[in-house]
Amino acid sequence: MSPSDSTPSSTRSSTRSAATDLAGLRTVEIRGKQRYHEPAVPTDAQAFADVVRSRRSVRVFTDTPIPPEVLDECLDLAMLAPNSSGLQPWEFYVVRSEPIRSRLVQVCMGQLAAKTAAELIVCVARTDRIKEHAAQTLREWPTPETPGPARQYYRAIPFLYGPGPFGLAAPLKRALFALAGLVRPVPRGPYTASELRLWAAKSTALACENLVLALRAHGFDSCMMEGFDEVRLRRLLDLDDAALPIMVVGAGERAPDGVFWPQLRFDRSQFVHEV
Numbered sequence: 001m002s003p004s005d006s007t008p009s010s011t012r013s014s015t016r017s018a019a020t021d022l023a024g025l026r027t028v029e030i031r032g033k034q035r036y037h038e039p040a041v042p043t044d045a046q047a048f049a050d051v052v053r054s055r056r057s058v059r060v061f062t063d064t065p066i067p068p069e070v071l072d073e074c075l076d077l078a079m080l081a082p083n084s085s086g087l088q089p090w091e092f093y094v095v096r097s098e099p100i101r102s103r104l105v106q107v108c109m110g111q112l113a114a115k116t117a118a119e120l121i122v123c124v125a126r127t128d129r130i131k132e133h134a135a136q137t138l139r140e141w142p143t144p145e146t147p148g149p150a151r152q153y154y155r156a157i158p159f160l161y162g163p164g165p166f167g168l169a170a171p172l173k174r175a176l177f178a179l180a181g182l183v184r185p186v187p188r189g190p191y192t193a194s195e196l197r198l199w200a201a202k203s204t205a206l207a208c209e210n211l212v213l214a215l216r217a218h219g220f221d222s223c224m225m226e227g228f229d230e231v232r233l234r235r236l237l238d239l240d241d242a243a244l245p246i247m248v249v250g251a252g253e254r255a256p257d258g259v260f261w262p263q264l265r266f267d268r269s270q271f272v273h274e275v
């Protein structure tokens with residue numbers, strides 16, 4: 001399949017003619033302008049379905065370790081998850097220290113999936129990296145020129161998001177946007193601390209899913225766990241209030257009895273609505 005096969009038909013004729021290289025980036029001429037061009041690479045839907053369908057929550061792992069380079073690759077793939085405004089509000093604690101590991105197993109209430117895992121990864125959402133990551137986005141912008149709208153957006157985000165000092169800005173922002181919302185669609189948050197936690201949790205949960213699918217693609221398995229004592233986990237990893245533990249992921253090689261029962265999903269008609 002050629003790049004043009006995966007390009008929307010409106011741009012097809014020009015992409016076929018003009019893929020070039022400008023300042024190290026692949027570009028294509030569209031309506032007289034050089035535009036960044038990233039072709040949709042061919043993929044293997046069956047291989048993806050095999051990864052998704054064979055992922056199970058595994059509660060017993062063998063003693064086989066996960067090669068460090070495999071775990072690194074899985075973590076890299078985790079961090080390629082889509083994330084709100086590209087702000088990457090997550091952290092991953094790969095537990096290496098034996099004393100911390102054994103306390104983490106206790107924090108996970110002694111669950112078998114934690115006890116037998118070759119690796120334990122604590123996935124944490126952060127609500128306090130908005131300003132820092134917005135500035136970093138502008139510093140590390142991936143094209144030679146930062147487009148004007150992107151500059152404006154990332155300069156505005158730290159003021160738009162979050163409750164402000166002592167939470168005072170949240171009601172003000174909500175009222176202002178509600179007013180503007182009377183005449184047009186507007187963003188309705190995240191303004192409060194709890195909205196920020198939900199905001200960061202969404203992106204981090206997506207990274208968790210990438211992580212477990214990547215492990216499966218490498219032949220390993222996992223169990224996501226929210227069955228942990230959050231207070232003790234915070235103490236163990238010295239997490240401040242801006243950190244929200246989302247999941248402890250236990251990972252390793254599936255033991256023959258690692259999956260306890262066949263997968264159960266309800267009928268799709270209960271969940272999929274055509275409107």
Ligand SMILES: Cc1cc2nc3c(=O)[nH]c(=O)nc-3n(C[C@H](O)[C@H](O)[C@H](O)COP(=O)(O)O)c2cc1C
Pocket residue numbers: 055056057058059111113223224225226227228263264
């Ligand atoms: C948010 C979340 C929290 C979970 N917490 C635990 C947990 O603490 N312990 C556990 O054994 N499984 C946990 N699981 C795994 C679920 O029980 C499992 O995904 C579900 O039963 C469906 O089984 P499957 O993953 O094999 O399809 C969790 C899954 C999710 C998504």
